[in-house]
Amino acid sequence: MRFLSISFIFMSTVSVAVSAQQSQLGKTAVKDVVRSMSIEEKARLLVGTGMPGWVGLTQLPDPPKMKVPGSAGKNQAFPEYHIPELILADGPAGLRIRPEREGSTRKYYATAFPVATALASSWNPELVKEIGHAIGNETKEYGVDLLLAPG
Structure with a gap:
């Protein structure tokens, strides 16, 4: 036995x-x-890293470097499950990131689109679809994988 x-x-x-x-x-x-996945792995996947350089509402004096400055954080990668690291960014009215990059004098501006309420008020589904595609393209161009929007 x-x-x-x-x-x-x-x-x-x-x-x-x-x-x-x-x-x-x-x-x-x-x-x-x-x-x-274990319960711990699921929790680590959902929690992510948080906003780098911040503890609660207080910014740290020497924030860590991010792939996309001004992004909202990332998830933890799990290579054994083929789950990649995803860069997250805020932006209820388009992509919100910092325009400066270390080692570059170029500015990386993102478009400030009208908020969803204003777009809905247009009663123009085609316009809203076009803006959605533009936000998606801009998000992809700047190296962000997931937009935390609408707010």
Whole structure:
């Protein structure tokens, strides 16, 4: 009986390890990838890094360098599940980032589009669609993966 219990525990452990290796985003259904992640991994994926350089509402004197200055943070990458790091940015009226880049004199301005309420008031779905595409293109051009909008 003891041997059977130890065998069951060993097989369960091996099964979980194998399913984690086999469940990969892009190769496996999302629900299977999520099922194979531990509770801690799911929590780390959802929490992300937060706004770099800030503790609550207080800015740190020497904020860490970001791939996209002014972005709102990123998630944690999980290479074993093929989950990449995603750069997040705020922007209920388009992309909100800092226009300066270290080592460059060029400015990286993003367009300030009308807020969603104003766009809805236009009663022009085609215009709203065009603006949505423009915001998406600008977001992609500046290296941001996910826009935290509308606010």
